[in-house]
Amino acid sequence: MDLRTQFELAKRVYMVLKLGQLVFLVVHIIYSYVVKAADDAIITVITSCFILVLVSVSWCMLYRISATLFSQHGYYQRYFNLIVLDFFNPFFAIGGYSISVYNINLEYDELKKKFYSHYVKDSIGLKMNKMTRFSRRLDNQPIDEDIETTTKLISRESIRHGKWSSISYEYYRKFLRVYRYIVSSFWHIAVACALGWIEFIKYRIRRAPQPVQEVEMVAMINAADDV
16 A cells, blocks of 8 residues: 555544544533433543533634645644644543542442441341340240341341442443543544554655656656667
């Protein structure tokens, strides 16, 4: 594949990735608002909206300087701001989303501690009741009281299990949000790599020896024949 064909391919790849980046960000923000998956992660919402603004600005720049960017002899100084935006987005996304993931893990650990503290307390109470109900005399404490106490502990333990299921589901939903962060970061990194690929091919084209025009070749052949 020659350099010109690679350059055309790089331009198409860049435009596809750039469009996918914008579409994914819009869908991600709308989905987070509809299912209210990002209500407890303000940093995530701020990060996504800020990146969407940057991507929109980069599209405006791309519209203005597309002729220079997609020209084989266009220099990066004329669209340096676009390069800065496309290369800044991945770092900002990774940093902001990493903070959100860290907050999710902290919240999950806190919920686990609260659950296990109540669970251990109820389990000890259930075991102590089981050990003592056969050791004391039936005339001192009716067996109905034992049954009532045990039933309360079992019911409370069932409630704890229900709460744990809710906690697990909530964490699973947040874990899916982490995957969306990863995919979003992938789009930003891919766009930056595609732009870097374009610049690398343009550099190789400028360094490559320029082909001799057909007219010049004919003149050279005629001169050689005359000799």
